[in-house]
Amino acid sequence: MMPALDVQGIKKLLPHRYPFLLVDRVNTIDIEGPNVGSIKAIKNVTINEEFFNGHFPQHPIMPGVLIVESMAQVAGILGLHMLGEKRTDKTSYYFAGADHVRFKKPVVPGDQLHLEAEYVNSKRGIWKFSCRARVDGDVVCCAEITCAEKDI
Numbered sequence: 441m442m443p444a445l446d447v448q449g450i451k452k453l454l455p456h457r458y459p460f461l462l463v464d465r466v467n468t469i470d471i472e473g474p475n476v477g478s479i480k481a482i483k484n485v486t487i488n489e490e491f492f493n494g495h496f497p498q499h500p501i502m503p504g505v506l507i508v509e510s511m512a513q514v515a516g517i518l519g520l521h522m523l524g525e526k527r528t529d530k531t532s533y534y535f536a537g538a539d540h541v542r543f544k545k546p547v548v549p550g551d552q553l554h555l556e557a558e559y560v561n562s563k564r565g566i567w568k569f570s571c572r573a574r575v576d577g578d579v580v581c582c583a584e585i586t587c588a589e590k591d592i
Contacts (some may be wrong), residue, residue, distance in 0.1 A: 442469040442521065453520050454513055455532065459490045462510035463555065469521050477559040479518040483510050487549035502547035507581045508538050511571035515557040515585045519567045522559060523589070530591040536566065537586035545580045547573075557585070565589040 445453075445466035454461065463481050471477040485502055492500040516533035523531065547553060553573050560568040566588055573581040 453517055463513050477518055477522045479514055479557050481514045481555045483553040485551045500549055504543050507573050512585050514555045515569035516587055518557050532592045533587040536588040539584040541583040543581050547580055551575045
């Protein structure tokens with residue numbers, strides 16, 4: 441198991457910055473070999489988020505696409521760690537697709553998204569992850585996320 445990452449550690453891995461960095465902390469990264477890996481992270485959802493100004497002012501709800509993006513960012517962090525010594529400073533992951541996306545409950549200000557991703561498989565630089573977002577233990581969103589590995 442690898443040590444936790446704070447936002448500064450996350451920014452060393454992901455090119456995203458405010459307002460599109462949607463992971464606040466990585467709690468655990470567990471890699472048990474070349475084909476087994478998982479990650480758990482959090483995103484604190486606050487009323488100060490830019491998107492709440494328009495989605496929706498009288499009933500603020502986190503847009504589903506941003507929940508999916510937060511899961512993709514966590515999957516990318518896991519993929520980068522699973523590369524190990526093959527990873528360079530130029531290695532990046534691109535969100536390439538989402539399948540079987542399901543939204544179960546709305547996410548509102550004050551919620552803490554617990555983000556989880558598990559490695560499924562990879563082939564020729566295309567990686568698949570099974571992802572979930574939970575609030576208070578309940579799944580609010582799940583999807584199979586596809587990422588493309590690329591040197592920038």
